[in-house]
Amino acid sequence: MRVVILLFCFCSVLLLGCKKKSTPKSPEAALLVFPDKDSECTTGRDLNDTTSEVEFKWMASDHTESYELRVTNLNSNITQTTITKSTSAKLPIAKGEPFSWLVRSKNTNVNETATSSTWNFYNAGSITTYVPFPAQLVNPQNGASLFKDINNEITLEWTAADLDDDIIGFDIYFSTENPPEILEASLASTKREETVSVGSNNTYYWKVVTKDAEGNSSDSGVFAFKVL
Template structure:
């Protein structure tokens, strides 16, 4: 009789423990659920201002100065990536900041373009601000070259419908507001573009094209003092018939 009683007690103990282990495992299943990370918002650029001369900053030498770049605080953002492009050389630099301003050493007497990318930890989603252009003040500069032209139509990398001709359109700006003319370079070889003449307008019509061809174009901007700037080389493709 004693053996039977002991055997029964062991069975009961197993029946009691198993349910406890089951509920213990089930209770922890929700703990690993991750919270949704909100997407960062775009910053609003403050300084240097768009299409202006930057005459603030600490002069380091005749060639460089340190300028404090400023923008608005962007919601849901942990890191701001400042993208800066030298418009004379097309060289790009990137600076990370955790606050909404940071000093950057740049060349004097040089045009730049800049924008800020907002980033957040835990998500790959980013948000880009608009792009500003400015001149960093240089020693003894009394007149500035125009900013390089930007393509409006066709936009960079566009695919256009079949046609016999096309109208090129661009935009640009100049601190001194003294642009004199634009020269249009065009062709199928980016290294050997052909001049299509000059104009005072910001467009050029009736440029001949053929189907299934890639074209390149560039705008040379000149002010009344002879200062010039070269745009990037833009590209578009005409659809095949």
């Protein structure tokens, strides 16, 4: 009997030793909470006449050790970053300026990261009229490779927002040259897509300029895609 027990213990040790370690899981994307998307942030703590400290908040994401907050001034294109293990972080940012922000979830056990959606907002200041937020290019995504349809066409899609709610139209620039300088179409404010003609084995560049009733405009930046 003693021999049987010893043999059983020996086999158990072998099985435990051979058990495969679980593979670390990649972090998941965080859900943004505040500042709200396409809003004016009025809760910043005044630091001086030109700057206030804003607290950014998001939901905890699974399999995440730390978060990288990235806040970009849409006028200067300057990005501030900070890393935290919390689900909030504070940054000093300029008053009366438009910003975008996102959060990257990280885990030291894996190389992959997960990126949240990107939200735009204005930090409150003394301005009385707001430039439209840059249009967000939705489709085709930047760097995409795709096939044209049966009519040799592809549909460009975007979203747009303005705190004043006075967008009057969009200028669509589309070309095989970067940056695109050919005005493909000028569209009414109700439009959020435009169909363009394309050819196979070409790379195309496009952007959207959003215009409002006060004479303000914003540039989406350039996206590129390849037609197979």
